[in-house]
Amino acid sequence: xxxxxxxxxxxxxxxxxxxxxxxxxxxxxxxxxxxxxxxxxxxxxxxxxxxxxxxxxxxxxxxxxxxxxxxxxxxxxxxxxxxxxxxxxxxxxxxxxxxxxxxxxxxxxxxxxxxxxxxxxxxxxxxxxxxxxxxxxxxxxxxxxxxxxxxxxxxxxxxxxxxxxxxxxxx
Amino acid sequence: xxxxxxxxxxxxxxxxxxxxxxxxxxxxxxxxxxxxxxxxxxxxxxxxxxxxxxxxxxxxxxxxxxxxxxxxxxxxxxxxxxxxxxxxx
Numbered sequence: 066x067x068x069x070x071x072x073x074x075x076x077x078x079x080x081x082x083x084x085x086x087x088x089x090x091x092x093x094x095x096x097x098x099x100x101x102x103x104x105x106x107x108x109x110x111x112x113x114x115x116x117x118x119x120x121x122x123x124x125x126x127x128x129x130x131x132x133x134x135x136x137x138x139x140x141x142x143x144x145x146x147x148x149x150x151x152x153x154x155x156x157x158x159x160x161x162x163x164x165x166x167x168x169x170x171x172x173x174x175x176x177x178x179x180x181x182x183x184x185x186x187x188x189x190x191x192x193x194x195x196x197x198x199x200x201x202x203x204x205x206x207x208x209x210x211x212x213x214x215x216x217x218x219x220x221x222x223x224x225x226x227x228x229x230x231x232x233x234x235x236x
Numbered sequence: 237x238x239x240x241x242x243x244x245x246x247x248x249x250x251x252x253x254x255x256x257x258x259x260x261x262x263x264x265x266x267x268x269x270x271x272x273x274x275x276x277x278x279x280x281x282x283x284x285x286x287x288x289x290x291x292x293x294x295x296x297x298x299x300x301x302x303x304x305x306x307x308x309x310x311x312x313x314x315x316x317x318x319x320x321x322x323x324x325x
Contacts, residue, residue: 099283100247100272154273 074219076198080183081215088117088208089181093171095147096157101172107208109169114211114235115145115204116228119184119197123152123160127199127220132164134225141167143236144203149173151196173197184215199223203231211235242268243299247284249274254308255294261312265319 082088088106095104109115118135120128128150140146146168152160157170171178179185179197186198201223203212212231214223244262246269248255262269274281274293281291288295288306296311297304301318305311 094273100274102270102272158275 073221076186076217076219076221079198079215079217081200081213082182082202082210083213084210086210088202088204088210089178090208091171091173091178091181093149093173093178094154096154096161096170096172098161101154101157104171106204109145109147110204110206110208113145113206114232115147116140116232117202117204118146118148119179119182119200120148120150121186121199122150122196123156127222128160129164130222131199132160132168134223135168136164136166138225138229140228140232143232145169147171149178149197151176151179151194186219201228203228203235205235242270244269245272245297245299246270247272247274247287247293247295247297249276249293252293257308258294258296258311258315261315265315267315267319 090105090107092103092105094101095109118131120131122128135146148165148168148170150170151174152172153174154172157172161168161170173179176185176195176197179195182200184198184200185195188194188196199216199221201214202210205211212228214227244267246255246258246262248271250273274284278291284293284295285291287297288304290306292306294308294311295304295306303314305314
């Protein structure tokens with residue numbers, strides 16, 4: 066974020082997976098270019114190192130910024146890139162039509178995966194809506210966490226150069 | 237691919253009554269299947285066309301028998317003939 070002359074909202078401490086931990090398993094609809102189907106995280110990572118990107122609902126500006134930056138850095142050329150948000154498969158199809166090149170997106174409307182990763186963000190002013198705080202994990206093919214970044218402010222954006230370094234080390 | 241990797245794959249559209257008819261029969265016959273959800277817009281269903289030759293859903297792929305078919309009436313008849321009481325499988 067640019068330097069602002071006021072305080073940015075802090076998010077509470079998170080007990081999220083750290084490097085060396087095994088990322089929690091889950092199954093959700095995974096949206097690809099042509100259809101969606103239930104997929105487990107373990108079946109996805111079994112195909113190779115995976116950048117798992119938690120982001121705000123599709124259409125929010127941080128989501129757009131994050132996917133634009135992920136595309137600009139070309140992470141999908143080196144590893145699998147998989148997103149997660151509370152948005153429906155229909156909204157994910159729209160996102161993938163605009164950005165998220167070669168990415169696939171899990172749909173987690175009840176934010177159950179956010180709970181499992183301790184990434185829940187209860188949105189002020191949107192009653193009943195809990196989404197995922199921005200977070201990025203690089204996972205090995207056995208779901209071991211190689212790199213982790215989790216937002217501690219709202220909003221906050223990933224350190225893409227740090228992600229690039231982690232991808233270069235582990236791809 | 238789901239964890240169990242069933243040999244039946246159903247291409248379906250959310251809330252499509254013809255697809256739900258096939259699902260009822262799959263459940264009645266206690267058959268495991270993978271669901272692949274496609275777009276409401278016909279033009280966006282290239283995967284179904286590639287698999288079955290048509291863009292209509294439901295479309296069923298049965299890897300056990302090598303059969304791919306469309307039209308819920310045909311699919312129901314096929315499932316009952318193949319997996320129902322006195323069926324071939």
